Amino acid sequence: MTHVSIQELTKVYPGADTPALDRLSLEIASGELTALLGPSGCGKTTTMKMIAGLLEPTSGDVRFDDRSILRDKPEHRGVVMVFQNYLLFPYMSVADNVGFGLKMRKTDPTEIKRRVSEMLDLVKLPDVGDRRPSALSGGQQQRIALARALIVQPEVLLLDEPLSNLDAHLRFEMRDLIRSLQQEMGITTIFVTHDQEEAVVLADRVALILDGQMKQYDRADAFYKRPVDEATARFFGGHNFIPGKSVGGTFDGPLGQLTLADGAVEGAGKLTFRPENVRVGQGDGNNLSARVADVIYLGTQTRLKLRVGETEIDAVVNPNEVEGFKPGDIVPIHLPPQTLWVIS
Amino acid sequence: MSDRLKIILLLLPAMSVIVLLFFGGLLIGLMRSFNYMPVIGLTEPNLQAYINVFTDEEFYWSFLLSFHISFTSTLISCILAVGAALLLRRAFIGRAVINFLFQLNLTVPHLVGAIGILYLFSQSGVFARLAAEVDLIQRPADFPAMVFDPFAIGIILQYVWKEVPFIGVIVLANMQALGENYESVARSLGASKWQTFRHVLLPLIFPGILSASVIVFAFTFGAYEIPALLGANYPAALPVLAYRSYTDVDLAARPEAMALAIIIAILSAVMIFIYIRYSRKRVRS
Ligand SMILES: Nc1ncnc2c1ncn2[C@@H]1O[C@H](COP(=O)(O)OP(=O)(O)O)[C@@H](O)[C@H]1O
Ligand SMILES: [Mg+2]
Numbered sequence: 001m002t003h004v005s006i007q008e009l010t011k012v013y014p015g016a017d018t019p020a021l022d023r024l025s026l027e028i029a030s031g032e033l034t035a036l037l038g039p040s041g042c043g044k045t046t047t048m049k050m051i052a053g054l055l056e057p058t059s060g061d062v063r064f065d066d067r068s069i070l071r072d073k074p075e076h077r078g079v080v081m082v083f084q085n086y087l088l089f090p091y092m093s094v095a096d097n098v099g100f101g102l103k104m105r106k107t108d109p110t111e112i113k114r115r116v117s118e119m120l121d122l123v124k125l126p127d128v129g130d131r132r133p134s135a136l137s138g139g140q141q142q143r144i145a146l147a148r149a150l151i152v153q154p155e156v157l158l159l160d161e162p163l164s165n166l167d168a169h170l171r172f173e174m175r176d177l178i179r180s181l182q183q184e185m186g187i188t189t190i191f192v193t194h195d196q197e198e199a200v201v202l203a204d205r206v207a208l209i210l211d212g213q214m215k216q217y218d219r220a221d222a223f224y225k226r227p228v229d230e231a232t233a234r235f236f237g238g239h240n241f242i243p244g245k246s247v248g249g250t251f252d253g254p255l256g257q258l259t260l261a262d263g264a265v266e267g268a269g270k271l272t273f274r275p276e277n278v279r280v281g282q283g284d285g286n287n288l289s290a291r292v293a294d295v296i297y298l299g300t301q302t303r304l305k306l307r308v309g310e311t312e313i314d315a316v317v318n319p320n321e322v323e324g325f326k327p328g329d330i331v332p333i334h335l336p337p338q339t340l341w342v343i344s
Numbered sequence: 345m346s347d348r349l350k351i352i353l354l355l356l357p358a359m360s361v362i363v364l365l366f367f368g369g370l371l372i373g374l375m376r377s378f379n380y381m382p383v384i385g386l387t388e389p390n391l392q393a394y395i396n397v398f399t400d401e402e403f404y405w406s407f408l409l410s411f412h413i414s415f416t417s418t419l420i421s422c423i424l425a426v427g428a429a430l431l432l433r434r435a436f437i438g439r440a441v442i443n444f445l446f447q448l449n450l451t452v453p454h455l456v457g458a459i460g461i462l463y464l465f466s467q468s469g470v471f472a473r474l475a476a477e478v479d480l481i482q483r484p485a486d487f488p489a490m491v492f493d494p495f496a497i498g499i500i501l502q503y504v505w506k507e508v509p510f511i512g513v514i515v516l517a518n519m520q521a522l523g524e525n526y527e528s529v530a531r532s533l534g535a536s537k538w539q540t541f542r543h544v545l546l547p548l549i550f551p552g553i554l555s556a557s558v559i560v561f562a563f564t565f566g567a568y569e570i571p572a573l574l575g576a577n578y579p580a581a582l583p584v585l586a587y588r589s590y591t592d593v594d595l596a597a598r599p600e601a602m603a604l605a606i607i608i609a610i611l612s613a614v615m616i617f618i619y620i621r622y623s624r625k626r627v628r629s
Binding site for chain 2: 075080089
């Protein structure tokens, strides 16, 4: 079990004027699964490579159980990185691929054989050992890459977008497999993704990186309820941002005076609320009357585009609640105070 | 017209030249080596030329020498080329300059290189004089024999000088296409630098090395001009032996020359076949 501490980690590639990663700090508790979330090009792979020792940081530190590992060679760090495009060795059988790490440690061949077949069982591919990697599907290759990493029993496991090359249905399967193996083995794991849903479902905690900088590091629900800024809220599908001023528990803006939950930030800022928290009908506080601009049926949900005065509001509601709604209708809505959040 | 037919028709002119010159030449050579030449009244083929070749002791010495030249120069070239490619692929500064130096001698003909070797390494050459001048040796003639010597050092030097860039360019392109991710995976799985080279990079670039080295081996085994210029008189490399028979005043030696040429071709093919089979197994285990 290893506690991972990343301190002000920075990487400037030779010849680049802006850092690919700018002072990233993270504390990852022993045995936790943390998601590193961010759009393509934000520095996620760069971070992983620096932890794995495959890339030299420009500055900053990486500590395992409070010991800096930056001077350790990659093969002595106890970290294994699984790459996005699997990278199984094409000239070896699947079994040799899985056993590679043990062979490098000069483990006894019969022992290797035993552990390889154990690992293949664990990733639910017991019969593919003799095949070439090219004879496997993408999903199978990804599982073999995972088996090849887990067999060396790393203290820290780094997964670089393990799901992004897979079909939707394989993605669910793989997600569950990663989660269950990680829990079972208690390996401290960092998992990279650009998909917020994946991060939320899989991770204990999520670190959101935008433009090389960490925006927020929190439990998944916090990104929906308490985003630190507009960009963060938008990354998680937030739509409603209303400028105004927060004074003594009320928000004064184009929607009039809205009641806030206790402890809201004071001063000028932006009011935000999730589309799915907008309620149709009268309720406790913050009742408004809105004009329907558009009704978009999404199957299990319906998206409403509403206008209150000049302000647009996005709502996502149960289709039953809005049957018969059409553009131009005037409808009552309300915004429960505990679902409102002020970004300073 | 189907695409296939079009391609065949387009290739026809080039193919016919190759077929005519290569297979035609081969056929005539083969006939001549069996003493079969209806035009001049030799209508009864026999194996006399082959018997003559195989009963001459010089043939065996020549074979050993040619094999030594090809094997040693191919091996040394491969090792140096892989080493150079490893150094070059990470060198960001002056990559263009290094690449240029690396490729420069690809354009220098073998013959010119051989004359350079003669000029530099022979016992009356620049290095011999320099060594005598600074009293490393007493007279230039005391310089170790590297040209016209029994170990063919001068010949091998010339081939290595010429072939390292050839193999190196192929290996370098190969490495650059692969990127470093496979090696990163290996390091992260616990392989040391050497293990990563041996178990990951080498097998990955091996197909490139194999095809390049087969070309070099076959070329050096069958090439005439360098051993003729820089080689000892006895034993002579196989192609030199063949050429001598061909230009012998005794016309009866002609079939022997043809037999030798055919034997050289067959030997190269057999050795390349064995080499490919054997080395593929070794590198991938
Ligand atoms: N070897 C490199 N040399 C120069 N710039 C690089 C290199 N690798 C990545 N970058 C740049 O660094 C930034 C972050 O890249 P990366 O870590 O791969 O992002 P992500 O994995 O989040 O998509 C990108 O702008 C990318 O272009
Ligand atoms: Mg990436």
